[in-house]
Amino acid sequence: MSDLFDTRTMRYLLAVADLGSMTAAAAHLGVAQPALSQALRRVEDALGARLFERSRRGAVLNSTGLAVIDDVRASMALAENAERNAKAIAAGKTGRLHIGFVTHAVYDALPAALKLLHARFPGIQVVLSEMGNADLMQALAEGRIDLAMLHTPVALQGRVRQKLVRRDPLVAVLPAGYALPGDGLATLADLERLGLVWFPEAQLPTLRAGIAGAFSRAGLAMRVVQEANRSLTVLSCVAAGLGASLLPQSAEVLQHRGVRFAPLSDGERLPHFELSVLWQASGRATIASQLADLL
Missing domain, CATH: 1.10.10.10 (Winged helix-like DNA-binding domain superfamily/Winged helix DNA-binding domain)
Incomplete structure (x- = not known):
């Protein structure tokens, strides 16, 4: 017209x-x-x-x-x-929200977010994409996702806001048949002996450096024998006997066959495993920013 x-x-x-x-x-x-x-x-x-x-x-x-x-x-x-x-x-009654997330978010942060969205914004269409940390940062910077649930610390790019939603201690992940003392506690020496199945350095560089520092201060070496870019892949490798790993305590809910989780008797120097939500800053409230406020 x-x-x-x-x-x-x-x-x-x-x-x-x-x-x-x-x-x-x-x-x-x-x-x-x-x-x-x-x-x-x-x-x-x-x-x-x-x-x-x-x-x-x-x-x-x-x-x-x-x-x-x-x-x-x-x-x-x-x-x-x-x-x-x-x-x-x-008014937040309809629209589309694309959430990118790491596997760790599946344990409880992502279900909590979806429950909040359904209750507060019932008309919102949600798109979900599981990615690695580096891919999530790039997708957020390029505007391909609206909200990222990923591991921090990370180097922020542009006008990005961040909120910490979970902070877990690291626990040992061992092959199910690995013998532990009566107290059921593992040590960093156990992990050095078995070798670590761990995420690629480019995926979690700060966390990897913090773990390496903890081993070094204990007079041990962080020996990575197998890299894997997803938590479930890490668990599968440990179950196959390729090595041990360190994962957040919340990962125990997965109950993966062939592995056992154990607290560390000397893990106080290890960094914590953080999960944060990141979203692009805006001059107005968005569905992503409102959801982050609720988490």
Whole structure:
């Protein structure tokens, strides 16, 4: 439709066409009749054609008006639908939220977030993508996801906000048949002996450096015998006897066959395993920022 047909003008046209009277249309719309008549006259003058046949009995669409009224009605419906959608999105009642997450988030942070979304924003369409830490940071920077659940610390890029939602101690993950003393505690020496199944350095560089420092201070070496980029892959490698690992205590809920979890008697120097949510900063509240506030 031409720029002449803004939403106000379309409402005027439809009201006169449906009610067959300028007087009735003005009363229905709550506007003065002269203002209504002038607005429609401006459109007709700009088009170079009359849309209504006017008489004492009212105003009836002529052949030109009949030819365009269906288009006007369709355009008005689209405009009203767009307005409803915009208001619903602004109110957080509808829209789309793309969440990227690491495996660790599956244990409890992601279910908690989905429960909150369903309760607070029932009209939101949620898209879920599991990725590694580095991939999540890139996806957030490029705007491919709205919210990232990942391991921190990380180097923040651009206008990104961060909130820590979980901080777990690290525990040993050992092959199920590995013998431990009566207290059931593992040591860093056990992990050095077996070798570590661990995430690639590029994925969690700060955490890996912190673990290496803890081994060094204990007079031991962090010996990585197998790299794996997902927690479930780490567990599978440990179950296969390829080595041991260190995972957050919350990973025990996985109850993976062939592995056993054990606290460390000398793990006080190990860094904690952090999970945070990150989202792009904005001048207004977004679904991502509102969800982060709730977590």
